[in-house]
Amino acid sequence: MVTAATSAMAERLKEDGNSCFKKERFGAAIDAYTEAIALSPKVPAYWTNRALCHMKRKDWTRVEEDCRKAIQLVHNSFKAHYMLGLALLQREQYTAGVKELQRALDLGRGADPTGYMVEEIWEELAKAKYMEWELVSAKRSWELNSLKETCEAALNQQRALDMSQTEEYSDEGYSSHTERLKALDLVFEKAAEEDKPTEVPDYLCCNITLEIFRDPVVSPSGVTYERAAILEHLNKVGKFDPLTREKIDPSKLVPNLAIKEAVAAYLEKHAWAYKMGC
Numbered sequence: 001m002v003t004a005a006t007s008a009m010a011e012r013l014k015e016d017g018n019s020c021f022k023k024e025r026f027g028a029a030i031d032a033y034t035e036a037i038a039l040s041p042k043v044p045a046y047w048t049n050r051a052l053c054h055m056k057r058k059d060w061t062r063v064e065e066d067c068r069k070a071i072q073l074v075h076n077s078f079k080a081h082y083m084l085g086l087a088l089l090q091r092e093q094y095t096a097g098v099k100e101l102q103r104a105l106d107l108g109r110g111a112d113p114t115g116y117m118v119e120e121i122w123e124e125l126a127k128a129k130y131m132e133w134e135l136v137s138a139k140r141s142w143e144l145n146s147l148k149e150t151c152e153a154a155l156n157q158q159r160a161l162d163m164s165q166t167e168e169y170s171d172e173g174y175s176s177h178t179e180r181l182k183a184l185d186l187v188f189e190k191a192a193e194e195d196k197p198t199e200v201p202d203y204l205c206c207n208i209t210l211e212i213f214r215d216p217v218v219s220p221s222g223v224t225y226e227r228a229a230i231l232e233h234l235n236k237v238g239k240f241d242p243l244t245r246e247k248i249d250p251s252k253l254v255p256n257l258a259i260k261e262a263v264a265a266y267l268e269k270h271a272w273a274y275k276m277g278c
Contacts, residue, residue, distance in 0.1 A: 010040035017049060026053045044070040048079045055083055063087040078107035082121050085128070094132035101125040109215055119228075122214050129267065141192065148188045155180050204263050207243060208233065213263050216256040221246045224256045 017032035033050035040046065051066035067084035070077050085100030101124055108118045159177045200212050206226035215227040221244040225233075233242055234250050241248050 006039045010036040010043065010046070013039070014046060014049065017053075021049070021053060024056075026056050029053045042073055044073040044077055044080065047073070048077060048083070051080070051083050055086065058090075060087040060090040064091075076107055078104045078117070078121070081107060082117075082124070086124060089124075089128050089131070094128060094135060098125065098128045098132055101128055118215075144188055144191055148184065151184055152181065155184065200266070204259070204266055212267075213256075213259055216259040216263070217253040218256040218259075219244075219246075219248055220252050221248075224259055227253070 013032045013036035017029040017036065020026070020029035020032060030050055030053045033046050033053065036043070036046045037050070047066045047070035051063045051070065054060075054062040054066065063083055064087040067080040067087065070080035071084070074080075081100045082104035085097045085104060088094075088097035088100060101121060105118065105121045105125055108121050155177065204212055206213055206216070206229055207223065208229040209226050211226070213224070213226055216224050217227045217230065218224045219230070219241050221241050223241060223243050225242075230242075230248075230253065231250060234240075234248060239248055239250075240246060
């Protein structure tokens with residue numbers, strides 16, 4: 001049973017851990033958080049604080065363990081989901097890592113849409129998506145090349161068989177074989193097209209940042225902007241639409257769910273876009 005006295009002691013130990021962390025004494029911080037956990041094991045912050053120390057030491061197995069425990073205690077801890085995602089990526093579990101980072105991003109946007117953590121999580125999600133895409137793309141390319149080589153070998157074998165069955169291999173037979181090889185090249189070139197980058201459509205990019213939307217909102221005048229960018233404009237420049245010059249009340253900005261879904265669908269197919277601007 002956790003009493004008021006043990007809770008107070010656990011909090012003091014947490015503060016000791018925080019002090020050690022700021023001094024980059026990660027081992028001492030881990031010891032302090034561990035003692036706090038022993039006294040009050042149902043406080044998620046103790047687990048995430050210790051996970052952060054393990055992350056600084058690149059002890060990804062312990063990061064995963066502590067984050068999973070924190071998530072058991074409070075399922076909407078975006079810090080726990082974020083660090084768990086990073087730990088899974090280090091173990092090359094890209095799909096699971098992307099899922100955790102996406103969860104962290106969604107939770108972070110709900111907690112503080114313009115906070116620095118949201119930007120940080122987005123960048124890590126971007127890299128994770130790209131790594132996942134690279135892995136899948138490399139496997140698909142290898143499979144396509146193997147299949148192409150098998151098909152070419154079959155055509156060449158057929159040509160050799162045709163030549164062995166006739167004393168004079170005609171120009172027509174040679175031309176037919178060449179055309180088949182060309183057709184085969186076209187088929188596999190078409191199959192590989194989805195792994196080739198194309199430019200991000202303008203309608204998926206913010207007019208202020210010129211980058212692909214992350215958290216799009218639409219103004220009363222009907223123009224869509226990146227939330228952080230338009231809020232910064234309204235706070236630093238003036239309460240007006242930068243394109244139409246109409247007055248804007250920040251409370252009137254509405255999430256553009258259609259564009260958000262379009263961006264998600266586009267990036268699902270063109271994951272390389274996370275690495276590029278518009």
